[in-house]
Amino acid sequence: MSALAELKQIAEGLGLPSGAVTFEKKAPETYLVFTPLYDDLLFYADNKPLVETEEIRISLFCKENYLLWKMKLTEALFERDFIITERRFLDLEEDTGYYHYSLDVAKEYVR
Template sequence: APDEYVVITPLLDIFEVHADDVPGLEVQEARLSLFCKGSYTRQKNQLVASLLQNNFTVTSRRYLGYEEDTGYHHYSVDVAKEYELQEE
């Protein structure tokens, strides 16, 4: 097993509400779960910095605990990103 890995879980896809009731933007949210053996601080900081540099909104960051059965620290980062709707 690797010493660190990330699992991405989609959380939500919503349309922003507009006065004309026609959505122009879609917001997608996801949770990135970082699993690290040993210290997770460097990887967490790199992950968050990369997300912010790529125009993601970080909505939550939290340490979820140490998993004794696997030996991994579990840290989650929730993100959101807006996308313009494209006509097909």
């Protein structure tokens, strides 16, 4: 399973729309967007990768107070063994009314 697939499952468990999100109608009050940042293979003496690391930025867009969703996401990520490398408040988008908060996460997979 990939990190993106696991993040999609976490979002579904929290009842949040997620992924490469487009809305034909009005956007929901809260949703997530996933942006892959990098993936890396760790090689060893036999020149075969044993560990793959994926890092993804989760952008939380929320019209209500984002702090509760930040807490819920953090707990769900830790439960699935994600590493949180950064959490950051980015902006209150005045034109849309959404708070924009990001969490950069990484996950290691043994191959």
